[in-house]
Amino acid sequence: xxxxxxxxxxxxxxxxxxxxxxxxxxxxxxxxxxxxxxxxxxxxxxxxxxxxxxxxxxxxxxxxxxxxxxxxxxxxxxxxxxxxxxxxxxxxxxxxxxxxxxx
Numbered sequence: 735x736x737x738x739x740x741x742x743x744x745x746x747x748x749x750x751x752x753x754x755x756x757x758x759x760x761x762x763x764x765x766x767x768x769x770x771x772x773x774x775x776x777x778x779x780x781x782x783x784x785x786x787x788x789x790x791x792x793x794x795x796x797x798x799x800x801x802x803x804x805x806x807x808x809x810x811x812x813x814x815x816x817x818x819x820x821x822x823x824x825x826x827x828x829x830x831x832x833x834x835x836x837x
Contacts, residue, residue, distance in 0.1 A: 740796050740831070743780040744803035750774035786835060795834035798827035 753770025756762035786792035802824045808814040 737835075739780050739784050740799040741803060743777050743784075743796060744800045746773045746777035746780065747800065748803060748807055750777060784835075791834050795831040798831035798834075801827050 750770045750773035753762075753766040753773065757764055757766050757770075781792060781796055782789075784792040784796070786795070805816065805820055805824060809816055
């Protein structure tokens with residue numbers, strides 16, 4: 735269950751932050767902040783559901799999953815070409831997340 739929640743939380747956090755980015759950096763309507771805030775609220779709710787020994791452990795594991803999601807976003811949505819070691823870094827981060835959620 736933990737692994738299913740973390741990518742969903744990452745997608746919501748990216749969506750919420752992207753809404754703010756669009757408003758402040760690209761001149762989008764401030765109305766985009768409403769769904770952005772809802773997405774960020776959903777992110778926090780999902781992260782709180784992650785079964786973990788402590789909040790800090792859940793947040794640390796999520797950090798690895800978030801970085802991987804952000805790299806995938808950069809490639810898929812922004813057309814950024816991955817750096818040569820991005821794949822290795824992503825595997826290391828996911829391995830670390832798995833270790834953090836092991837108990």
